[in-house]
Every structure is written in C-alpha cells, then in structure tokens.
Amino acid sequence: MYSSYSLCKCLISFYILAIQLLICSVSSLNITNEYLHHKCRVNQGKYQQGSKYEKDLNSLIRFVADDITQGFVHSSTTEGRNSTTIIFQCRGDSYKSNCRTCYDTAVAGFRKRCPRNKGGIIWYDQCFLDISMINDQAPRKMNYKNTFSMHNPNNVRGDTKLFNKKTKEFLQQLTMKADKTGPDGVEFLYYAAAEERIGKQKVYAMVQCAKDVADCQPCLEWSINQLSKCCDGKKGARVLGTSCNLRYELYPFLRT
Missing domain, CATH: 3.30.430.20 (Gnk2 domain, C-X8-C-X2-C motif)
Known part of the structure; x- marks a missing residue:
C-alpha cells in the first residue's frame, strides 16, 4: 500500500491567438534537461539484488510514474522501518509528457549514479527526484543540508x-x-x-x-x-x- 500526497500547482494558462501567433520554440528558449547534481545517501546503505527492498522500490517507482500528471508526488510505502519515500517535482513550466520524460530520466540517472543505494537525490534542469528510507511526512520543514x-x-x-x-x-x-x-x-x-x-x-x-x-x-x-x-x-x-x-x-x- 502507498500513501500519496499529490498536488497540482502548475496553474499556467495558454492563450492561442487566431490571427497573430508568436511562437517561441524550445531551441530558441535554451530549454534543456541537463543533469545538474546528485547525492547518494550512503548512510542508508545498499540493497541486495532481488531483495524485498528492491522489489518494493521498483513497485513504488512504477506507482509514482502513474501519478505525476500534476507535476508533484510525495509517496511512501507503509511498512514502518522498511518504508521507502519518493518525492518528485517538475519545474513549474514542465508538464504532462515533459514531466514524465524528466521522471524517467531522473530514475535512470539515480540507478546509474547511485547503484543499489537505498536512497539518494538527483537534480536535472526540469525536475528533481528524492528517494529515501525516511518517511518524511508532509508538511516538511526546510532541508538546509541538501542544497x-x-x-x-x-x-x-x-x-x-x-x-x-x-x-x-x-x-x-x-x-x-x-x-x-x-x-x-x-x-x-x-x-x-x-x-x-x-x-x-x-x-x-x-x-x-x-x-x-x-x-x-x-x-x-x-x-x-x-x-x-x-x-x-x-x-x-x-x-x-x-x-x-x-x-x-x-x-x-x-x-x-
């Protein structure tokens, strides 16, 4: 079972002018989704391949993938000490398919840079992904360490x-x-x-x-x-x- 704290805040309106339309392309706006930084939570240890933790983490990753249409997800497994929490957020202008693409990129980046770590954080231009064993309930206090x-x-x-x-x-x-x-x-x-x-x-x-x-x-x-x-x-x-x-x-x- 999972508890999900998901909110839609990307309140952006799109106005289409029938006659006079000004188009700004992605390339002209220098929009990228480059890797920025990561931090592996080495103090939370590593999981064994094929372990229950790996199965639970993979299940939670799939669950979050289906719940990111609103641009933000805070979801956790509910198994006490062995719980896993994923916090994921897209930049305010990155929505729908762009947000999902950034999520897939972030998951792949986390697996590559923090192989089999139980927790870690990775930042890209258009999103960040935070995976942790700590079930940090909402509302969260500001984290000054991971900046x-x-x-x-x-x-x-x-x-x-x-x-x-x-x-x-x-x-x-x-x-x-x-x-x-x-x-x-x-x-x-x-x-x-x-x-x-x-x-x-x-x-x-x-x-x-x-x-x-x-x-x-x-x-x-x-x-x-x-x-x-x-x-x-x-x-x-x-x-x-x-x-x-x-x-x-x-x-x-x-x-x-």
Whole structure:
C-alpha cells in the first residue's frame, strides 16, 4: 500500500491567438534537461539484488510514474522501518509528457549514479527526484543540508552592486507571488516566473517550492540570501534543494 500526497500547482494558462501567433520554440528558449547534481545517501546503505527492498522500490517507482500528471508526488510505502519515500517535482513550466520524460530520466540517472543505494537525490534542469528510507511526512520543514548553487562564470557589465540589488528585489517580488493562494483561493501557487529589465539588460527568473513544504517564503528568502555568497554579479545563477529553488538568467529558459 502507498500513501500519496499529490498536488497540482502548475496553474499556467495558454492563450492561442487566431490571427497573430508568436511562437517561441524550445531551441530558441535554451530549454534543456541537463543533469545538474546528485547525492547518494550512503548512510542508508545498499540493497541486495532481488531483495524485498528492491522489489518494493521498483513497485513504488512504477506507482509514482502513474501519478505525476500534476507535476508533484510525495509517496511512501507503509511498512514502518522498511518504508521507502519518493518525492518528485517538475519545474513549474514542465508538464504532462515533459514531466514524465524528466521522471524517467531522473530514475535512470539515480540507478546509474547511485547503484543499489537505498536512497539518494538527483537534480536535472526540469525536475528533481528524492528517494529515501525516511518517511518524511508532509508538511516538511526546510532541508538546509541538501542544497547547492550554480552560476554562470561570466560577470555582468556595469554596476554589479546595483544589478545584485535589483535582481534580489526581483526575486523577492516573485517569492511574494509564489506564496499566495491560487485562483481557487485554497491552494498555494508555490511557483512564479517573470522577466524584468534591470538597467540595459533583461533578466528572466523563476522561484518554486516543493508542494509539501511547511513554509515556502522563508525557504525562498534563505535561497535568495545565498546568492550573495556564491554568485555576486554573475550573468546567471541558481540555488537548488529539495524544499525550494530559484534561478535567474539573462536569456529566456522557461516555456512561455
């Protein structure tokens, strides 16, 4: 048996103009699904081939595969100490078949990089997969350990201090949008994306929280503050974890 905590938050509307249609292709938007990082939970040990744990894990992986149409799944086996939990989330603009493709990629990547590990985390451009023996019930508190940052090696031109300040303010605005309830007035959005001109440059950004975290805003605020430690004046940067993530670039990287 499985317990599933699945929410649909990808509240994106698509408007088709009959006469004037502006098409942005995936290639022109630099949309990729590259591998970013992984962490094997070596302290949780390894399972033996053909063991009950392997069978349960494979069964849970198949179960989650059928439940990711909403973009997020938190599911667990219900067998006490031997329980297994999978938390999976797609980026806010990655939905339906794109989300399923990222899930398949993440599962294959986990098996390759953490062979027979009972737990581990793997991040891609458009999703993350977290497998653990710990049955972390929702709502989850923020996990500060499993976070990392990435940045463009190039610096922006001009006043970097002003760029940092304006980019931080931009991300804070998106955080406030993500932490609001959706049109139904019940569920939180937990995702926001936009573009804004900062000086002579246009900045594209997104923020997102996992759907089962207890507090979205504090998580994103903490991540924003990490930018000053890793990514001052960089043309692009991101902070990723299993609770929330953010990213900004000087080029469009999301589906419209």
